[in-house]
Amino acid sequence: MKDWTAALGLEPHGEGGYFRRIYTSPHSMQTEHGPRPSATSIHYLLDEKQPSGHLHRNRSDILHFLIDGGPLEYVTVDPDGELHRTVLGAEAERFLLVPGMWWKASRLTGGATHGLVAEVVTPGFDYADHEFATRDLLDELPHIAQELAGFVRA
Template sequence: MTEWRRRLGLEAHPEGGYFRRIYTSPHTAPTPTGPRPAATAIHYLLTRDQPLGRLHRNRSDILHFLVDGGPVEYVTATPDGTLDRITLRTGERHFLVVPGQVWKGSRLTGDAAYALVAEVVTPGFDYADHRFAGPGDFADRPGLREALAPFLP
């Protein structure tokens, strides 16, 4: 929704949709790739013109809170290939945890015009800890690749 974009000062996100970082902890946490803020948080918005969040994974855990709109579907794939689909809806399930190293994509569902989500990443987000799925990912698991196809480039 254009109103949320304007009010929150959101910008285009490389995953799709729009975002803005709203918090960076002043405290740090050690990670295998160097110190990170203890936590970071963003607002993330999917809209009809940007209805899809591309498949990616992070080293850190991410907590998702549906703030407004929806429903929004998340698809996750664990390192062992377990696929799950979770739909966040206002008044029903509105919270999701995606552990580090789990692939994740998102999209609007049904007649949703938008979904505004708040995300908290712990330890905090750093692009060095983020990876988009590529053409070679899931090549050895054709059934999984087919299920994830809508979220792949």
């Protein structure tokens, strides 16, 4: 396996895994929460040391493109509380859209040693638009709490 962390200059990510921002649009747009770049992009890596990402959501839409490795399982929860599972990998999908305000988490699956993804966020990412799930979310979604519990930070 190529050492993507060194090759791409990735750093630990608060969601789990590793990342580096690779693009911020020079064009901004006004949102109800203030100005945002029209798009941002990161490389995001899960590996055997960091095999999963914590459950979180963003106000913006996020496009995920599998570049190398996998399979990766994405667990998403729509605003109606419905659980969705998508696998990105050579034998499955290679692209996933997670609409704004959907909860999402990811993990290596199927014996994968790593999964490298490029993410495009539009409007662009701002930490003010980001929220980690807490144990309170599990109380709000008792019908899927057991499936989400492993993705919620302690």
